[in-house]
Amino acid sequence: MDFFSTIPLESSEIRLLRLASKEQDAPGLRGELFVTPLFRPPDFTALSYTWGDPGVRSEILINGNAKLSITTSLEVALLALQREDAPVALWIDQICINQDDAREKAVQVPLMSQICSSASQTIAWLGPATDGSDLVIDFLDSIGSEGVEVGLQDLTNEDVKDILAHAAADPGWLHRSPSSLGPTSNMEALIHKLALQHGEYPIIHNRNWYHNPEKHKIQTLGYLIHKYRSRPQFADRRDRIYGLLGLACDADTLGIEVDYTKTWEEVYTDATKRIINRGKIDVLSMVEYPKTSSRLPSWVSDLNMTRRDSILRDVTITSIRPFAAAASTSHLPPLDSDEQPHILTCRGVIVDHMHEVGRQWALKEDGVSRSPLGALLPCSDVVSYIAIPIVSNHPHAASPARRAEATWRIPVIDHEYIDASVGTSRRATTVSRHAYDEDVAEVIPLTDKQSEELEHVGPQEREARATQMRIARLRLSATAQSYFGLMSAIWHRRPFVGKGGFVGVGPLEMESGDVVCVLYGAMVPFVLRPINDGEGNQYALIGECYCDGIMDGEALGMGLGEEVFRIT
Incomplete structure (x- = not known):
């Protein structure tokens, strides 16, 4: 990709692709990369899409003489977006950012939110049309503009909950004419105007909706990681963190620097520790055991794995009375130095030692x-x-x-x-x-x-x-x-009974000898496994648990001695 050196970027600049129009005598994709200031760009479209299989490749001819390798899924999207009579200006991360330059990626990736905000429109490519999809898109197209006219952009999340509840109680509501619905009887999703144009599926965001503070106010990095955990594999595992920073409301306070010279394990570990340092210790509820990489500490979630839902997701995110095993305590951040980034030091109490574990809950055996x-x-x-x-x-x-x-x-x-x-x-x-x-x-x-x-x-x-x-x-x-x-x-958990008489439900991987503990600041207890390495107080985090009798802070009033847990 030496040709990128001929079109260098300053910190406040981006590249755009001017995709050439279709020509009968010149098949294939062609385009021109050019540089523009981010704060004053020409009209352009930002493309959102799934990278697809990185091993299945195609090519696009850039600036007349350079062939750039792209994924086949992107090729399909560009062929659909290509016009018959005129070029179209696009921003596409796979083409407009030098994917082989870690320094450039470290500057450009955090700008992605600004880039999409500066675009005249954002197109989300969902793939070629399938049976029945045209009908869905046509329906959404017919109601998209009407939704904006009646003020859909003013809906809050609470309005949407009320609407969904109404739809569940009266399924026939969905079959009535959209034009008969008032501003409080439309779903927030209808703000997106979807249209079917030559095979592409553009989602044209109303800018008032896109910048609605109500929509973004709770989107911390920890929340976003949890939200997008089940999404398809990212082409670069590090982008499960870096790709979300531009959307996170706490990105500045976390102080995470985009650095593609780090391994994905280092990126996940650093981000998790920073989130915990900001008092969000419940990010540990996303942890699973074992990991796909031995270089990942037990207290860091392997975001590349599909995992069971957290107890917090099932019970307390929208609960009227959430759990509070130790949420009222003053949380002490990790105490270890930068020389030991793989160790998380927390304070809390040991409630019980595992005596016996039961059978797992599953629909198959x-x-x-x-x-x-x-x-x-x-x-x-x-x-x-x-x-x-x-x-x-x-x-x-x-x-x-x-x-x-x-x-x-x-x-x-x-x-x-x-x-x-x-x-x-x-x-x-x-x-x-x-x-x-x-x-x-x-x-x-x-x-x-x-x-x-x-x-x-x-x-x-x-x-x-x-x-x-x-x-x-x-x-x-x-x-x-x-x-x-x-x-x-x-699901995929099992009951347990402790030597001290506590009964509950914990991770499938727990075993006799593990300990049930309450970490200061956490909403739920955790199962830790002692590690006999001669240093003492070292543990592996097995996962969150539900323990009857200590979910509302009771453990902190039992007179249990405070422990320092060094979790590796």
Whole structure:
């Protein structure tokens, strides 16, 4: 890519691609790269797209003599955007930024938000048209301009929640004429005007909407990392951090410098520590174990992995009464020096030591579908744990009523939905208790018997019995089915009982000898694994957990000694 040296950039400049029009005698893509000030550019379109498979390549001829390698997915997008009669000015990160120059990327990537704001329009390329997609785009096109006219850009997030709740209660609402809907009866998504033009799908943002403070005010870097965690693989893993900095409201205070000479492990580690230093220790709830790289500390989330939902996502982000295991304490930031960037030092208390772990909650076992009753096996484990003396004699579970309460709170991680259509939740109430008592409690004794029987039959028989039990589940009450659905919160988790008598649900990878601890400033407890390296107080972070009896700060009033945890 030596030709980039012929069109160098200053810190306040960007390159644009002038994509040549289609010509019968010159097939293929051609264009001219030129430099322009970012604060006063000509009209141009910013292109948002998925890079696609980096190993499948095509070419574009730049400035008449240089062939630039691009992904095939970008080639398809450019062919759709290419005009018949005139060139079009575009900004495309893959072409306008020298991807082989770490220093240039460190300057240009943080400007991406400004670049999109300066563009006359932003086009999101979703791919070639498929069966039925034209109808969807035509429908959205028909209502896009009307949405702006009636003031959709003034909608807040709370308005949108109300609208979605209305749509869930009255599905026929969606089939009525859009022109009959008032400004508080349209979804925020309709602000995007989508049109079908020669195969491309442009999303033309209304600028008032794009700069709406309501839309951006809670988008911290930690929030954005969580939000985009499940998105497709980034072409450069470091861009899971660097690519979001331009959208993060706390980017300046975090002070993260874009540096493509660092490995992705170093980038994730540095960003996580900076987020925690700003008092956001709950970013640890995104952690999974083990990692895909041994160079990633246990307390840093491997953002390239698809992972289970966090307890915080399921229960407390929109909860009326969120968990507060130690959220009211004064959080002390990491104490280690820059010479030990892989170590996170936190303060807190050890609540219990793991005694036994139960069976995982999953709809399949050894590749064979479990029946709904079989999926209730963790409930059986919880019931048996609560009945053992170390639990029944513990002060927090001394009364029969309190032990009974724990049996139905733990399997749903103490939450229930107020309105599932918009994701609002609350701590579990008598609604969940009645669902558990009326149906679930009666079938729990059958789960162990069924499990024993299935050990002696083959896969086909197990699948046949699973089908029978799925049919039986249809006979459960609506509230019982709702309770069963809420158990998805413990997907790929398992119950545990501690030596001190605490019962809860934790990561699938936890084992006997791990400790349940509360870290100062955190909303939920965590499971740590002691490391015997001779230095003492060293731990690996296994993951977050729900521990009955300490989710509202009770552990801080138990007189437990403060610990210093050096997490590697």
